Amino acid sequence: MKRIPVLQIEAFDHNFNASELYANDFAKHIRVNEKLVHKPHTHNFYLCVIFTEGTGTHEIDFTKYAIEPGSVFFLNPGQTHFWKFTSQPQGYIFFHTLAVFEMAFPQQRLEHFPFYYSINNTPTITLSHNQLLQMVNRLKEIYTAYQETAIFKTEKILSLINLTYIDLAQLYIAKEPEENTTVSAHYVQILKEFEKLLDIHFRQEKSASFYAEKLNITTKHLNRIIKTILDKTTTDLISERTLLEAKRLMVHTSNSLNEISEILGFEDYAYFSRIFKAKTNQTPLSFKNLYAH
Incomplete structure (x- = not known):
């Protein structure tokens, strides 16, 4: 029986904290992992990607979404997805486990961010040019921190990811108000x-x-x-x-x-x-x- 592959974080990076955290430049990510990412697959972790350049489609659980500059996607563990590009993509990607995030922020629940409420919520937003410029600076920080060897490296990356989620949650709620009534x-x-x-x-x-x-x-x-x-x-x-x-x-x-x-x-x-x-x-x-x- 052919089964859809479930990818673990360590499949992408065998070095730093490979089982719980990963960040990369998106063009490098798909080049290095070409055999993994262009076929339907699922993950055991949370994923966020932001595109600065490129076009194509991102299919998530059999629904196709357009990729364009400013596209941001959020994936929950277990969702099936794959990319198909019509022009060269650029951007940044990071993923992490639930455990490592909530260990860093014990008073905060990842599922309280609106894009992670439910797999039924829209898994994407498109940022304006100015919003994209602001978010890219944060994603560059995450990528740079991931490449460094420094004390409190994990803590720094997770703090930056948390700030990224807070900013994106505010933009998500503003862009998708019908899906985001104030929920307890x-x-x-x-x-x-x-x-x-x-x-x-x-x-x-x-x-x-x-x-x-x-x-x-x-x-x-x-x-x-x-x-x-x-x-x-x-x-x-x-x-x-x-x-x-x-x-x-x-x-x-x-x-x-x-x-x-x-x-x-x-x-x-x-x-x-x-x-x-x-x-x-x-x-x-x-x-x-x-x-x-």
């Missing part, structure tokens, strides 16, 4: 716990009440939280997570469509096919053929 930290925490449970149980459990019970809240309250943050229902998220997994299995494994419907907990393929077509406006077979190589 408690609501964000419950949403994250729900998504963790969903990742574990979605193949077998597709009722909102199951997840509400696991979270020790009512189904109505869980719906209220998800509606407040994402303007969706619990059932919407369960369905979307199931369909995302279906797409991943169709594209990245050799399982038959019948086997995929069984893996995802559907009693028969015909029912799975009807659900898939109703949600995506195409049959499972037509979707699979789009990505056939």
